[in-house]
Structure formats: C-alpha cells, structure tokens
Amino acid sequence: MNDDDDGRLVVAWRGGDAAAGAKLVERHLEAVHRFFSNKVRGSAEDLVQKTFLACVESVEGFEGRSSFRSYLFAIARNVLYRHYRDGADFDPLTGSVATRLADQGSAADRVATQQEHRLLLLALRSLPLELQTLLELAYWEGLADRELAEVLDIPTGTVKSRLRKARQLLDQELSGRATSPGLLASSRHTLEAWAAGIRDRTGIAGGKGRR
Numbered sequence: 001m002n003d004d005d006d007g008r009l010v011v012a013w014r015g016g017d018a019a020a021g022a023k024l025v026e027r028h029l030e031a032v033h034r035f036f037s038n039k040v041r042g043s044a045e046d047l048v049q050k051t052f053l054a055c056v057e058s059v060e061g062f063e064g065r066s067s068f069r070s071y072l073f074a075i076a077r078n079v080l081y082r083h084y085r086d087g088a089d090f091d092p093l094t095g096s097v098a099t100r101l102a103d104q105g106s107a108a109d110r111v112a113t114q115q116e117h118r119l120l121l122l123a124l125r126s127l128p129l130e131l132q133t134l135l136e137l138a139y140w141e142g143l144a145d146r147e148l149a150e151v152l153d154i155p156t157g158t159v160k161s162r163l164r165k166a167r168q169l170l171d172q173e174l175s176g177r178a179t180s181p182g183l184l185a186s187s188r189h190t191l192e193a194w195a196a197g198i199r200d201r202t203g204i205a206g207g208k209g210r211r
Helices: 003-016 018-037 044-059 068-085 107-111 115-124 129-139 145-150 156-177 181-202
Strands: none
Touching: 003 018, 003 044, 003 068, 003 115, 018 044, 044 068, 068 129, 068 145, 115 129, 115 156, 115 181, 129 145, 129 156, 145 156
8 A cells, every 4th residue: 555645535535536535534444444443343434424424524724744544543542532422431541442342243253253353352452442453553554653643642752662662562361362272372362463464464663573
C-alpha cells in the first residue's frame, strides 16, 4: 500500500471525485474492520460506518502531514473511545475491554481457529485499551513509530516506552493464561509472525524487529 497513492486519492476526493473517495474507503475498509475486531462485542459494522462518516466529514482538514491511514486510525480510535465512554466511566489508559467481551467475545474470536491465536486475543484485550490499540496497530497493521505517535497523539519517544510496557504486560498475561510451556512459546511467536506476515504481504517494514 502506497501512502503517495493515498495522498493523490485524497486530493482528488476533495476536488469532487467521488470515485477516488470510494477507492480510499475500499482500500482501507478491511483494516478498519480489523481495528475494531478484538475490541468490541459482536459486529463492529456500526463503528466502522461511524469512522468513515467522520472521515468524510473531516477530510477537508487532512493536510497530508501524516499518512492517510494514520489519520484514519486516529479517527477510528476516537470512535472506539467514545463508544466505551458513553454512559460509563471508562479510562482507556487504565481500563480494558476484557469484562465487556467476556460473555459474547469479539469478531476476532470467531475467526481464530488455533489455540495460540485465541490465547493471544484474550491476552491482548486484557491490557489497558490504549496499550491493546498500540500493540495491535504495531503488529497487525505494521504502523511505524511515527504513525503510532500520530494515532495516539503522543511523542514518538513515548511510543517506544509504551510499546515496551505493553509487551511486558502482554507477556505476563500470556504466562498466566497458557496451560503449557509449548502453548506459551507458540503464542509469543504468533505476535512476531503477524509482523512478519505484514512485511511479506504488503512490504510495510514498520513491524520489523519490534521489542
């Protein structure tokens, strides 16, 4: 996926080219679905629609200083946090979505066929939501540190320290949940395999060598 291509499509979209806007939506639709898939119960379709509607309404303000995908994920993050804050006292820096998904699970659960995948999904959503978001964007989407900083609205240096903290907490969750040393090892490997898969499929190098 090429950020320059996205930039040209955004310019055309703002100039009135509806087909360019439709192509942008099609290009990023799967990633936005994936963003919500392990963070909300049941279908995330409503939140996906809200994300793209907010993008349509605000695209005139996109100045191209960030990649379009980091701009879009920042919108998705705001939609997600509003979803959990509405009618409830929820702090994404400290609160996790684990209890909210305990009864029905998430869309990601329904496609996780291997035991280590299911374990990793459970461990991820036991983290504070901000750290879960950070790890999933880093490993599932391969966002570089600069893009992660834009999505979370924090300094790039803070991204590095939070990634380290998130990995430590995730490892603690995996260690506490794994029923065997082999399952623990394969679950740890799965996170790295996602990053490798991203590089193989898309050529995005953002997830390479993350620690």
